[in-house]
Amino acid sequence: MNNEEFDYEYLQLVEQQLELDDMQSKVAPCWEGYEMIGMKKGKNGKLVPNCVPIEKKEGKPLKDPDGGLTAAGRKYFKRTQGSNLKPGVMGPADTPEKMRRKGSFLTRFFTNPSGPMKDENGKATRLALSAAAWGEPVPQNAEDAAALAAKGRRLLDRYRNQKKS
Numbered sequence: 001m002n003n004e005e006f007d008y009e010y011l012q013l014v015e016q017q018l019e020l021d022d023m024q025s026k027v028a029p030c031w032e033g034y035e036m037i038g039m040k041k042g043k044n045g046k047l048v049p050n051c052v053p054i055e056k057k058e059g060k061p062l063k064d065p066d067g068g069l070t071a072a073g074r075k076y077f078k079r080t081q082g083s084n085l086k087p088g089v090m091g092p093a094d095t096p097e098k099m100r101r102k103g104s105f106l107t108r109f110f111t112n113p114s115g116p117m118k119d120e121n122g123k124a125t126r127l128a129l130s131a132a133a134w135g136e137p138v139p140q141n142a143e144d145a146a147a148l149a150a151k152g153r154r155l156l157d158r159y160r161n162q163k164k165s
Contacts, residue, residue, distance in 0.1 A: 037080060067126070068133025088134035099159040105134055106152025110145040117141055 030036050030051035042048040062073035069077065074085045089102040109130060117128040117139050128138050131148060139145040 038082070063126070064133065066132055067129030067138070088130075090135040093155050096159055096162050099155045099162070102134055103152045103155030103159060106131075106136070106148050107156060108152075110139065110149040110152065113142070113145050117145060 029049040033054060034051040035054050036049045037052050038050050039047045040050040060072040061070055062076055064070050064073070068088055069085065071087075074087070077083055077085055086101075088105065089098045091098075093099045093102045109127065113127060115127050116125060118141075119125055124138050124140075128140075128145075132138050136148055136151075137144070139148055
């Protein structure tokens, strides 16, 4: 084996290792035990991965079994997605803010439902249970969902009328 062949083989190995390192940094840019939550500016002004420690789930459920998210679920969603979710309006929608929020939810979720109200075992789905998180009865079928959507439109109409006056 002469020096030219060795250099060529060595060069190929180095290039393969550099490609592998580059691929690994794109796939998993954080250390073990950390997860990437977006990007941030580094010391030199360039964008770098924002690596934060992974929080251990201490038995706190993220989804409420009766529908909606728990406080821990809303906090997790805010940390991972950046959204500021608020709990559903449980009581009567007696203020303009409550009318707007509840009306918007009911209209968006139940005008054209994204799935069935019951699963194959006859249990209410997460979509149907989401109504309970907003203080509404759990819809059993498409007609019940349509009634909730109509209620949502009425709430939005009341909100608009109050806003005008």
